[in-house]
Amino acid sequence: xxxxxxxxxxxxxxxxxxxxxxxxxxxxxxxxxxxxxxxxxxxxxxxxxxxxxxxxxxxxxxxxxxxxxxxxxxxxxxxxxxxxxxxxxxxxxxxxxxxxxxxxxxxxxxxxxxxxxxxxxxxxxxxxxxxxxxxxxxxxxxxxxxxxxxxxxxxxxxxxxxxxxxxxxxxxxxxxxxxxxxxxxxxxxxxxxxxxxxxxxxxxxxxxxxxxxxxxxxxxxxxxxxxxxxxxxxxxxxxxxxxxxxxxxxxxxxxxxxxxxxxxxxxxxxxxxxxxxxxxxxxxxxxxxxxxxxxxxxxxxxxxxxxxxxxxxxxxxxxxxxxxxxxxxxxxxxxxxxxxxxxxxxxxxxxxxxxxxxxxxxxxxxxxxxxxxxxxxxxxxxxxxxxxxxxxxxxxxxxxxxxxxxxxxxxxxxxxxxxxxxxxxxxxxxxxxxxxxxxxxxxxxxxxxxxxxxxxxxxxxxxxxxxxxxxxxxxxxxxxxxxxxxxxxxxxxxxxxxxxxxxxxxxxxxxxxxxxxxxxxxxxxxxxxxxxxxxxxxxxxxxxxxxxxxxxxxxxxxxxxxxxxxxxxxxxxxxxxxxxxxxxxxxxxxxxxxxxxxxxx
Amino acid sequence: xxxxxxxxxxxxxxxxxxxxxxxxxxxxxxxxxxxxxxxxxxxxxxxxxxxxxxxxxxxxxxxxxxxxxxxxxxxxxxxxxxxxxxxxxxxxxxxxxxxxxxxxxxxxxxxxxxxxxxxxxxxxxxxxxxxxxxxxxxxxxxxxxxxxxxxxxxxxxxxxxxxxxxxxxxxxxxxxxxxxxxxxxxxxxxxxxxxxxxxxxxxxxxxxxxxxxxxxxxxxxxxxxxxxxxxxxxxxxxxxxxxxxxxxxx
Numbered sequence: 001x002x003x004x005x006x007x008x009x010x011x012x013x014x015x016x017x018x019x020x021x022x023x024x025x026x027x028x029x030x031x032x033x034x035x036x037x038x039x040x041x042x043x044x045x046x047x048x049x050x051x052x053x054x055x056x057x058x059x060x061x062x063x064x065x066x067x068x069x070x071x072x073x074x075x076x077x078x079x080x081x082x083x084x085x086x087x088x089x090x091x092x093x094x095x096x097x098x099x100x101x102x103x104x105x106x107x108x109x110x111x112x113x114x115x116x117x118x119x120x121x122x123x124x125x126x127x128x129x130x131x132x133x134x135x136x137x138x139x140x141x142x143x144x145x146x147x148x149x150x151x152x153x154x155x156x157x158x159x160x161x162x163x164x165x166x167x168x169x170x171x172x173x174x175x176x177x178x179x180x181x182x183x184x185x186x187x188x189x190x191x192x193x194x195x196x197x198x199x200x201x202x203x204x205x206x207x208x209x210x211x212x213x214x215x216x217x218x219x220x221x222x223x224x225x226x227x228x229x230x231x232x233x234x235x236x237x238x239x240x241x242x243x244x245x246x247x248x249x250x251x252x253x254x255x256x257x258x259x260x261x262x263x264x265x266x267x268x269x270x271x272x273x274x275x276x277x278x279x280x281x282x283x284x285x286x287x288x289x290x291x292x293x294x295x296x297x298x299x300x301x302x303x304x305x306x307x308x309x310x311x312x313x314x315x316x317x318x319x320x321x322x323x324x325x326x327x328x329x330x331x332x333x334x335x336x337x338x339x340x341x342x343x344x345x346x347x348x349x350x351x352x353x354x355x356x357x358x359x360x361x362x363x364x365x366x367x368x369x370x371x372x373x374x375x376x377x378x379x380x381x382x383x384x385x386x387x388x389x390x391x392x393x394x395x396x397x398x399x400x401x402x403x404x405x406x407x408x409x410x411x412x413x414x415x416x417x418x419x420x421x422x423x424x425x426x427x428x429x430x431x432x433x434x435x436x437x438x439x440x441x442x443x444x445x446x447x448x449x450x451x452x453x454x455x456x457x458x459x460x461x462x463x464x465x466x467x468x469x470x471x472x473x474x475x476x477x478x479x480x481x482x483x484x485x486x487x488x489x490x491x492x493x494x495x496x497x498x499x500x501x502x503x504x505x506x507x508x509x510x511x512x513x514x515x516x517x518x519x520x521x522x523x524x525x526x527x528x529x530x531x532x533x534x535x536x537x538x539x540x541x542x543x544x545x546x547x548x549x550x551x552x553x554x555x556x557x558x559x560x561x562x563x564x565x566x567x568x569x570x571x572x573x574x575x576x577x578x579x580x581x582x583x584x585x586x587x588x589x590x591x592x593x594x595x596x597x598x599x600x601x
Numbered sequence: 602x603x604x605x606x607x608x609x610x611x612x613x614x615x616x617x618x619x620x621x622x623x624x625x626x627x628x629x630x631x632x633x634x635x636x637x638x639x640x641x642x643x644x645x646x647x648x649x650x651x652x653x654x655x656x657x658x659x660x661x662x663x664x665x666x667x668x669x670x671x672x673x674x675x676x677x678x679x680x681x682x683x684x685x686x687x688x689x690x691x692x693x694x695x696x697x698x699x700x701x702x703x704x705x706x707x708x709x710x711x712x713x714x715x716x717x718x719x720x721x722x723x724x725x726x727x728x729x730x731x732x733x734x735x736x737x738x739x740x741x742x743x744x745x746x747x748x749x750x751x752x753x754x755x756x757x758x759x760x761x762x763x764x765x766x767x768x769x770x771x772x773x774x775x776x777x778x779x780x781x782x783x784x785x786x787x788x789x790x791x792x793x794x795x796x797x798x799x800x801x802x803x804x805x806x807x808x809x810x811x812x813x814x815x816x817x818x819x820x821x822x823x824x825x826x827x828x829x830x831x832x833x834x835x836x837x838x839x840x841x842x843x844x845x846x847x848x849x850x851x
Contacts, residue, residue: 044788090789
C-alpha cells in the first residue's frame with residue numbers, strides 16, 4: 001500500500017484533542033456545523049487530491065510553465081484539477097454564506113487543505129493566493145470593489161495575486177517606484193515593473209486581479225507613501241463581462257528550483273497609457289492593507305512548511321518500514337535475513353526528528369489559524385482582542401519556524417531513503433525543493449527576526465510578548481502535576497526564564513549599544529523563541545497524550561500517544577538544549593558576524 | 602419514479618482489518634467507518650437517474666444504531682433527497698435486513714431499488730436477491746449499466762462469460778457492480794444542504810418482525826501471517842524441503 005499522504009490520526013488529534021475544533025460549533029457563525037460536516041469536507045478534499053492532483057503531481061514538477069512570447073502554457077491537466085476544487089466549494093469554504101461560502105472554521109479548512117497541498121504540489125498556490133487577495137479586499141476595499149472583484153474570485157472565475165516586489169525593491173519595500181496617477185474619473189493609471197509575481201499570468205481563469213503596491217504622484221518617499229490598487233489583467237464591461245486588455249504585460253517567467261507549477265512572473269504595468277487601477281481604501285495606507293494579506297499569507301507559508309514536512313515524514317516512514325537493508329550491529333550472521341531499515345536506531349532518530357519538527361510545526365500553524373479565527377469569532381470582545389494580540393505577536397514565528405525546520409525534516413526524509421531519496425522516483429526531493437521557498441517569500445527569516453525583536457516584542461508595552469509567556473506558564477503549571485511530564489514542565493520553565501532574561505538583555509543592548517550591532521544576532525533570537533514555542537506546543541500535546549493514556553485507550557491509540565510522548569522527549573533532550581547556545585550569543589551581543597569585513601571573505 | 606437505495610455502514614476500505622484477541626469478531630473499536638463502496642455506487646446511480654430526470658425522488662435507508670446516520674448524511678450530501686434509519690443495535694442476518702427492507706418497499710412503493718451487490722465486511726451477496734424474492738420484484742444483479750426505458754429497465758450484468766443484458770419490468774431490484782459508475786464526492790454546499798434534508802428514525806421493533814438471529818458467529822481468525830524465509834545450503838536441501846515440507850513436488 002502506498003504511503004499515506006498525511007497521518008490522519010494525527011490530523012484528528014490536532015483538530016479534536018489538541019484544539020477543540022468541535023467546540024467551535026457553539027459559536028453563532030458555525031452553528032450549522034457539526035463534526036460530521038467537518039469530516040465530510042476533509043473527505044472531499046482528500047478525494048479531490050487523490051483523483052485530480054496526485055496523478056499529475058510529478059508532471060507539474062517536471063513540466064514547468066513555458067512562455068512563447070505571447071501566452072503562458074501550463075500542463076493541460078492543471079486547469080480541470082483547479083476547476084474541481086472550485087466546483088467543490090473548497091476554495092471559498094471559510095467565506096460567508098452570502099458570498100457563496102460555507103462558513104467553515106479556518107482550522108478545519110486548513111486541515112482539509114493539507115491533502116491538496118501535498119497532492120497538488122503548488123498547483124494549489126493559485127487558489128490560496130486568490131483567497132488571501134479576496135480576504136484583503138473584503139477587509140479594506142469599498143463595497144463597489146468587493147462586489148466587482150471578490151465574488152468572481154471566490155467562484156474561481158478570477159484569480160488573484162499580490163504584486164509588491166520590483167527589480168530594485170524586494171525586502172526593502174520603501175524603495176518601490178511603481179507610479180500611480182489619478183485620472184479624471186477617480187481611478188488611477190498605474191505604471192511600472194514588478195517581479196516574482198506568483199500566478200502573475202496563466203490561462204487558469206478568465207481574469208487575474210492584481211493587488212499592486214504603487215506610489216501616487218507626489219506621495220512621500222519611503223513606506224509612508226505607498227498605496228494599494230486593484231489592477232485587473234482585463235477591465236470589465238458594465239455588465240461584468242470581460243472587456244479591454246489593461247496593459248498588464250508579461251515580460252517573462254522565472255525558473256524556480258521548486259514550486260514549479262506556479263508561475264513566477266515579471267510583469268510590466270501600463271507601458272503605453274497606464275494600466276487602470278482602483279484605489280483600495282485610502283491613499284498612502286497601502287502597506288498597512290497589504291500587511292493584512294501578508295499576515296494571512298505568512299500563516300499560509302508556515303502551514304505549507306509544516307504540511308510538506310509531514311508529507312516527507314509519512315513517505316519516509318512508510319519506506320523505512322518496508323525497505324530491507326543491512327543487519328543490526330549485534331548480528332554477525334550474513335545469512336540471516338536483512339532487517340527493514342526502521343530497525344536501525346539511526347533511521348529511527350531521523351524519523352523522530354521529522355516527527356518532532358513536522359508535528360510541532362503543524363501544532364503551531366493550526367494554533368495560529370485558530371487565533372486568526374478567534375480574533376474574529378471568539379465569544380467576547382476581550383477574547384477577540386487577546387487572540388489578536390497573540391497572533392500579531394506570534395506571526396513571525398508561525399511563518400518562520402515551520403519554514404526553517406520543515407525543509408530540515410524533508411532533508412531527513414531524503415536521508416532515510418538514501419540514494420533513492422535523491423532521485424525523482426520518490427517525491428521527497430520535490431518536497432524539499434518546494435519547501436525551500438518558505439523561508440524566503442512573504443518576508444525572509446532575517447526580516448521576520450527583525451520584525452520580532454525590534455517591533456513585536458517592545459510593541460504596546462510588550463503586550464504580545466507577555467501574553468505569550470503567560471500562555472506558556474499556564475501549560476507549565478498543568479504539566480507539573482502530571483506524572484512523567486514534570487521533567488519537561490521544569491525544562492520549559494527554565495527555557496522560558498532564559499527567554500525572559502535574554503529578551504531583557506537584548507532590549508537593553510538595543511537602547512544602549514550600536515543598534516546595528518544589537519540587532520546583528522536577531523535570527524538567533526527568533527530561533528530561540530521558536531524553539532521555546534515549539535517546546536511549549538509539544539508539552540501541550542504531551543498533556544493530551546498523558547491524559548488519554550491514563551484512560552486505558554485502544555491498543556492503536558496507546559501506540560499513537562506513546563509516539564507523541566517519545567517525540568516530546570526527543571524535542572526536549574535533543575533540540576531544546578540549543579537555547580543555551582543562542583542565549584550566549586545574544587546575551588554577550590556577540591559581534592562575530594557584525595565585525596566581519598567584506599574584504600576578509 | 603421513486604428510487605430506494607439501502608446502504609450499509611462498514612469498515613472503511615482503506616483500513617487494515619484486525620481480529621479481536623479472543624477471536625470473537627473483527628475489532629471495530631476506534632476504526633474509521635464509511636459507506637460500503639458498492640452502496641456508494643448505488644447512491645451515485647440513483648442520483649444520476651434523478652439528474653437525468655428519470656427519477657423524481659431518491660430515498661436512502663440504512664439499518665443500524667444511531668451511528669449509521671453518518672452514512673445516511675453522506676448519501677444525502679451526495680444527492681439523496683431524504684433518509685430513513687431503521688434503528689436497532691442488533692447484528693442482523695441478510696434475511697432480516699431483506700425483510701425489513703421489504704416493509705420499507707411496501708410503504709414507499711419505489712419503482713426501483715438499487716443496492717450494492719454485497720458489503721465489503723460480511724461479503725454475503727444475499728440481500729438484493731432475498732429482497733427480490735420477498736417482494737416478487739424482478740432482479741438484475743451485478744449491474745455495470747442501468748437504463749430505464751419506459752416501464753422497463755435494461756440492466757447489463759457482469760457475468761462469468763462477459764456481459765449479459767436483461768430487460769426487467771418495473772418495479773425492479775438492481776444490485777451494483779464495481780464498474781457501474783465512479784461515485785462523486787460531496788461538494789461543500791451539498792454537505793451543508795444535507796443537514797437540512799429529512800432523516801426519519803424508525804425503531805426496528807415497530808416493524809413486527811421476528812429478528813432473532815438465525816446464525817451464530819463462532820470465531821474469526823486472521824489469515825496466516827507470511828513466515829520469514831530461510832536460505833538453504835544446497836539444491837539438494839531445497840528439493841528435499843519442497844518434497845517433504847512444502848509437499849509441492851513429489
